[in-house]
Amino acid sequence: MNLNILITAGDGIGPEVTSEAVAVLREIGQAGGHEFHFLERRIGGVAILLDGSPLPLETLEAALASDAVLLGAVGSPEFNSLPPEKRPEVGLLQLRTALGGFANLRPAFAFKELASTSPLRPEIIDGVDILFVRELLGGLYFGKPREWDKTTGEAWNTMRYTRDEVARVARVAFELASKRRNKVTSVDKANVLEVSQLWRATVNEVAKEFPSIAVEHQYVDAMAMHLMNQPRNYDVVLTENLFGDILSDESAVITGSLGMLPSATIGGKVNLYEPVHGSAPDIAGKGLANPLGAILTGALILRHSGGLEAEAAAIEAAVRKVLEQGFRTPDLARGDASAAAGYTVLSTTEMGAKVRETVKTLLVSA
Ligand code: NAD
Ligand code: IPM
Ligand code: MN
Secondary structure, X not given: OXXXXXXXXXXXOHHHHHHHHHHHHHHHHHHHOOEEEEEEOOOOHHHHHHHOOOOOHHHHHHHHOOOEEEEEEOOOXXXXXXXHHHOHHHHHHHHHHHHOOOEEEEEEEOOHHHOOOOOOOHHHHOOXXXXXXXXOOOHHHOOOOOEEEOOOOXXXXXXXXXXXXXXXXXXXXXXXXXXXXXEEEEEEOOOOOHHHHHHHHHHHHHHOOOOOXXXXXXXXXXXXXXXXXXXXXXXEEEEOHHXXXXXXXXXXXXXXXXXXOOOEEEOOOOEEEOOOOOOOOOOOOOOOOOOHHHHHHHHHHHHHOOOOHHHHHHHHHHHHHHHHOOEEOHHHOOXXXXXXXXXXXXXXXXXXXXXXXXXXXXXXXX
């Protein structure tokens, strides 16, 4: 297998976590005789400072020429007062648009080894395995008109979807559900918003193409509660862009830390892979970041862009094993005293090294 992977590490903890993900992928490449080529380009705040743009043309061209793009994170407090179109985050939104992937897959999986890390009781999170399918190219993020009119003191954004935009992402959700537990929960606010009424009607239309899949609808406010009360009820959760952004961070409570969550965006010209978390300026540069979300994102590259299921599963198994052995980054070193007594707290690079070591032994014994 030959894969050209563009690395856009970005800001804050982005470079720290992506370099651990790349190191794990290199290990897999060497062990299996795969040729993974990595090219690095700038995005976000660092690109604003060095290139004058959050998405330099060179980065965009390299992304379009690659087989997969791995993004770390963008965003830095020094740009917080800038208007949205000048901020680091716009570089990511432009990249998403250019690559064209509209279905952002965000698995939220409760590792049993982390049961005491979650503030939710173990019996609530035991066995949780949710796949969020978040629409990524529409809704409030991109709808026009959008403006802050400083003369009148008014600002507005537009949550806009076409039927086709809803139908294509709904199809992805139903297809994925058919390979899992045959259930799709679609999230909307159809009691208030016309755009959500279109969303719900379209999901019901698409559901007719998948008679063996159970479909249910939840309002987003109730869903935010149900997710914490009975997360095991959910298989595939289909959402529009902003609702999915919010609910996927909420699901970090199930997994114990935002630093555990990976994502893959499919359906466009080139797949885009990003951990769900941001640049975490509060811990950047200190070796405190959890690289497991980025490493698990690397596994999704192998699964969705490389067709290397066994290798993807080996990364996931290595992460599980390392957790089982009590290794923790500081964000995971929580829980009751008896659990905490068995932890060894590691830095970002130490955790990366543990996963590499473990993945190597798993590949040798396979
Ligand atoms: P954040 O996700 O960066 O951090 C939220 C909290 O989670 C922080 O306390 C942080 O320390 C912790 N955290 C996040 N990732 C972690 C990890 N891997 N290990 C340990 N702890 C981790 O969200 P925020 O603070 O609201 O936003 C910071 C910046 O990141 C903003 O500029 C925002 O726009 C940007 N952002 C970027 C992305 C992305 O690039 N994909 C995603 C979300 C936020
Ligand atoms: C995410 C982030 C991004 C989003 C921001 C940084 C544009 O929060 O990937 O979850 O809102 O999509
Ligand atoms: Mn987010």
